[in-house]
Amino acid sequence: MRKPIVAGNWKMNRTSDEAETLARGVVDAVLGADGVDVVVCPPHTALERVSGAVKGSSVGLGAQNMHWEAEGAYTGEVSGAMLLTCGCEYVILGHSERRQYFGETDQTVNKRLKTALDVGLKPIVCVGETLEERKSEVTDQVVRKQVTGGLEGILANEAQTLVLAYEPVWAIGTGLTATPDQADAVHGMIRQVLVDLYDETVAQSVRIQYGGSMKPDNAADLLGQPNIDGGLIGGAALDADSFAAIVKAAI
Ligand code: PGA
DSSP states (O other): OOOOEEEEEOOSOOOHHHHHHHHHHHHHHTTTOOSSEEEEEOOGGGHHHHHHHHTTSSEEEEESOOOSSSSSSOTTOOOHHHHHHTTOOEEEESOHHHHHHSOOOHHHHHHHHHHHHHHTOEEEEEEOOOHHHHHTTOHHHHHHHHHHHHTTTOOHHHHTTOEEEEOOGGGTTTSOOOOHHHHHHHHHHHHHHHHHHSOHHHHHHSEEEEESSOOHHHHHHHHTSTTOOEEEESGGGGSHHHHHHHHHHTO
8 A cells, every 4th residue: 555645845935934834834734644644845945944843743844856966066956965954855856847947857857866866865756748738638648758758767676665746737726637537547657657667566656646736625536546646735735724634635
């Protein structure tokens, strides 16, 4: 059985003070929610403060991106070691907003992934098709290519520990959600890609989150699908009670 994992992607929201307050709210709101991994991913500037706020609780800390190099002249970037020293356990890689606005490709996701695994961070690797791609009925090809390219050169024992997030771009922040059946079909396809790349053991171990307008009122249906192992939550993660309601729907 895969343990569900629900992560809040706070994106570019919350100053350090606000982030600490939200993190404390999440810690309180998810008290007693056992059987699910809970992660919050604030902006880099708030990581240390949030690390302090979640310390000693069941809530884990993640970052939203990292660079693949260990250090050097990469203005504006942060390294995996820097995230670790801020208390991070997880890191989101290849979010569609990074792909869309900051030139992220399967190749750069792959580089970040290798470094993240090397330094001991737990990656959450995001994939998903655009609206045009879904309309053109190329969702499976697009997502297969993202998974295959993103995981290139990753060994089976490493792949087994990964969290993937299927986030249809057209459902992110739009209020549109993939239906449970639509989402589960892609999750099942991703699991088949993992069988093709590795084997059944790896495919059955990897946790695949759904992301894209997941809210308290649609979470239970999505999370009830056999191949959906949790959620990557944007908007609803900015409210502790909404986020906790989704966490509880995952149990
Ligand atoms: P959303 O964002 O829940 O606001 O749609 C999800 C995400 O981008 O991770």
